[in-house]
Amino acid sequence: MAIVEVKVPQLSESVAEATMLQWKKKVGEAVAIDEILIEIETDKVVLEVPAPAAGVLVELVVGDGATVAAEQLIARIDTEAKAGTAAAAVPASVAVMTSAPAAAATAGSSMAGVPMPAAAKLMADNQLAAGSVPGTGKDGRVTKGDVLGAVASGSAPKVVAAPAMPARATTALLPQVAGPVVSLGERPEQRVPMSRLRARVAERLLQSQSTNAILTTFNEVNMGPVMEMRKRFQEKFEKEHGVKIGFMSFFVKAAVHALKKFPMLNASVDGTDIVYHGYFDIGIAVGSPRGLVVPILRNADQMSFAEIEKKIAEYGAKARDGKMSMEEMTGGTFSISNGGTFGSMLSTPIINPPQSAILGVHATKDRAMVVNGQVVVQPINYLAMSYDHRIIDGREAVLGLVAMKEALEDPARLLFDI
Secondary structure, X not given: OOEEEEEOOOOOOOOOOEEEOOOOOOOOOEEOOXXXXXXXXXXXXXXXXXXXXXXXXXXXOOOOOOEEOOOOXXXXXXXXXXXXXXXXHOOHHHOOOOHHHHHHHOOOOOOOOOEXXXXXXXXXXXXXXXXXXXXXXXXXXXXXXXXXXXXXXXXOOEOOOOOOOOHHHOHHHOOOOOOOEEOOOOOOXXXXXXXXXXXXXXXXXXXXXXXXXXXXXXXXXXXXHHHHHHHHHHHHHHHHHOOOOOHHHHHHHHHHHHHHHOHHHHOEEEOOEEEOOOOOOEEEOEEXXXXXXXXXXXXXXXXXXXXXXXXXXXXXXXXXXXXXXXXXXXXXXXXXXXXXXXXXXXXXXXXXXXXXXXXXEOOOEEEEEEEOOEEEEEEEEEEEEEEEOOOOOHHHHHHHHHHHHHHHHXXXXXXXXX
């Protein structure tokens, strides 16, 4: 027998612990080298844990939903065993977890018998009664594996069917997330714990509002010139670069244009010092199924329109698949949030600390505007820039936003840097 240990990968310095999501393999199943065994969620990213060697998974040291630290042992693989026979072959020193010791270790725990979100959904799908499945997870909690075992053995009693709820009390209105649904007559409720990412976002937003003197300035921009330029060059641009021209590359270029003119917008506060950054790392707020993430366009001033569009498309795909790395979301000197993607007309974005300013862009809509005494219809986008008034005065903020407006209304300024 040759046992190989599976450990939690190294986490970043700012991340102390992570949460185990769901094992993709069961004890006794064969695994290939580099096959993903489980995903681990930190407050920044989701990390994949690959198998360090081929063999059979003989022990799960830590169950679904457990909190783990870097380099912690979570499983063992026998590189010489055969699938289906490993569990019986391993010695007691590396025995597969059983419900008996887990139950004894968690006796008296308030969490004993409480199912994990994935386990709760599986119990509901199989109509298993609450408390009928013994838990082997942390503090005696019921894991998905526990439920699957109970279903296979038929040992857990079924729930007695309750009278049908009125049609208007349907749970279809609840979000489609794993978690037990509590029926309160005609008013069902569902309670699920925050993910690490959501909790971290909440923490940072509160930190931003409590430590920054946030003020927001607004302006409106005629997007007609940008739209005309896109229409004129879209076909050739896509043929040449393999990506379409979007609005975001213009917003990034306009932001960098303004930051060069007003360096304070690109600075940050460190204690009683002001740190002026001689580079332009622009954070792009991206919505994902797990929550908001802000990947960084590093040295955005040196990137072409095509490079910006390709990088944003890459980040969008990674965010949807939960593949963002910590390095891709670390740092940043200024951020852009595009609520217009979802139809927002106006908002007041919150600064992403330790940055000191953030640009919010919105949906472009045709609006009646007065131009040279005449009412004309123009495609208007409302810009909002929130800034830290501790180091950025109203003058720099307003003029900085005006510089962005002028660059968007006359894109040639970006070519000549004027």
